Amino acid sequence: xxxxxxxxxxxxxxxxxWGVCGENLTRELSAHYQIAGPEDADIVFMPLVDxxxxxxxxxxxxxxxxxxxxxxxxxxxxxxxxARYDVLFAGSTWCLERMREAGIANGKLLIQGVxxxxxxxxxxxxxxxxxxxxxxxxEWRKGQDLVIAAFREFLKVHPTAELICSWSNRWPQFxxxxxxxxxxxxxxxxxxxxxxxxxSLLLRNGIPFENFSVLEELSQPELTSVMWDTDxxxxxxxxxxxxxxxxxEYLSCGRRAVANLKTGHADLVxxxxxxxxxxxxxxxxxxxxxxxxxxxxxxxxxxxxxxxNHRWHWSDSAQVVVDAINSL
Numbered sequence: 001x002x003x004x005x006x007x008x009x010x011x012x013x014x015x016x017x018w019g020v021c022g023e024n025l026t027r028e029l030s031a032h033y034q035i036a037g038p039e040d041a042d043i044v045f046m047p048l049v050d051x052x053x054x055x056x057x058x059x060x061x062x063x064x065x066x067x068x069x070x071x072x073x074x075x076x077x078x079x080x081x082x083a084r085y086d087v088l089f090a091g092s093t094w095c096l097e098r099m100r101e102a103g104i105a106n107g108k109l110l111i112q113g114v115x116x117x118x119x120x121x122x123x124x125x126x127x128x129x130x131x132x133x134x135x136x137x138x139e140w141r142k143g144q145d146l147v148i149a150a151f152r153e154f155l156k157v158h159p160t161a162e163l164i165c166s167w168s169n170r171w172p173q174f175x176x177x178x179x180x181x182x183x184x185x186x187x188x189x190x191x192x193x194x195x196x197x198x199x200s201l202l203l204r205n206g207i208p209f210e211n212f213s214v215l216e217e218l219s220q221p222e223l224t225s226v227m228w229d230t231d232x233x234x235x236x237x238x239x240x241x242x243x244x245x246x247x248x249e250y251l252s253c254g255r256r257a258v259a260n261l262k263t264g265h266a267d268l269v270x271x272x273x274x275x276x277x278x279x280x281x282x283x284x285x286x287x288x289x290x291x292x293x294x295x296x297x298x299x300x301x302x303x304x305x306x307x308x309n310h311r312w313h314w315s316d317s318a319q320v321v322v323d324a325i326n327s328l
Contacts, residue, residue, distance in 0.1 A: 006043040008046075043065065045065050053066070069241035070095060085106065087324045108320070120254075125231065130160070163211060166246075172194070243268055
C-alpha cells in the first residue's frame with residue numbers, strides 16, 4: 001500500500017523551538033507518510049505564525065493540519081482561521097483551553113518530545129560547589145529576572161554557588177521586554193553583544209563575577225554537556241505556550257528543576273520538579289515572588305544527590321498526529 005504524502009511547511013533544524021520541533025516531528029512522521037513537496041502532497045502540516053492563526057505559507061492539500069504555540073490573547077480572526085484546518089494542534093493544555101474559550105472546537109493536544117539520543121541520563125556531577133542552570137531566551141516572559149533576584153539571595157546561603165546562563169536570544173527586540181521587570185536595575189548596563197550585556201546586568205544586580213558564567217549560543221550536543229555539569233535548573237517562566245522544550249530536555253538529562261506548574265508547564269506534572277508556589281495573573285500567566293522562587297531553590301539544593309529519569313518521545317508526538325489524521 002502506497003503511503004500518503006505529507007508536506008511540512010515549517011523550519012527544519014536549528015537549535016531553537018520551531019526548528020527542533022519540525023526536524024524531529026518530520027523524522028518520526030516519515031515512518032508513516034512519504035515526506036513530499038507541496039505540489040503533490042495529500043496532507044499539509046503547517047505551523048501557525050501569529051495570534052490570528054495564519055499559516056506560514058499558502059500551501060493546501062486534501063487534508064490540512066496546523067500546529068500552534070501562543071502566549072498572548074488570540075486575535076479577532078483566530079476562530080475563523082482555525083476553521084480552515086481539519087485539525088488544529090495546540091502545544092499545551094493551556095493553549096487548548098484558551099482556544100476552547102474562543103469557541104474553537106477542532107483543537108487537539110500535541111505535546112512535544114525530546115531527542116533522547118542527545119538528552120539522556122548521566123550520573124550526578126561531582127563538585128565542591130553547586131552549579132545552577134538557567135536556560136531559555138532572555139526575555140520577560142521567561143522570567144530570568146526572577147532567577148537573578150533569587151540567586152542573589154541564594155548566595156547568602158550557598159556563597160560559592162555558580163549560575164550557568166544559557167540565555168541567547170535571536171530576537172533582540174524581546175530582550176528589551178525585560179525593562180518592565182520590578183526586580184532588576186538597568187542603570188549602567190551595556191555590552192557590545194548579548195553575552196557582555198548579560199554579564200553587565202548580573203554584575204549590576206549584585207551577582208559577583210566569580211558566581212556566574214554566561215554562555216554563547218550552543219548546539220544541542222554542546223548544551224547537553226552543560227546541563228550534565230549542573231546540579232539543578234530554575235525555570236520561573238511566566239508563560240509557556242508549549243511545555244518548555246528546554247525544561248523537558250533538562251529533566252531528560254536526569255537533573256532536577258525548580259519551576260512553576262502553570263501555563264504549559266502544567267503538562268509536566270509528575271516530573272522531578274520542585275514547584276514554585278505562585279498565583280495566576282489576569283492574563284492567565286504565572287505570578288511568582290522572588291521569595292517563592294528562592295524557597296524552591298533552597299529545597300532543591302538539599303536534594304542534590306537524588307536523580308530521576310524522565311523521557312518524552314517524538315515518536316509519541318508523531319503518533320498523535322497520525323491518529324488524528326486517521327480519524328478524519
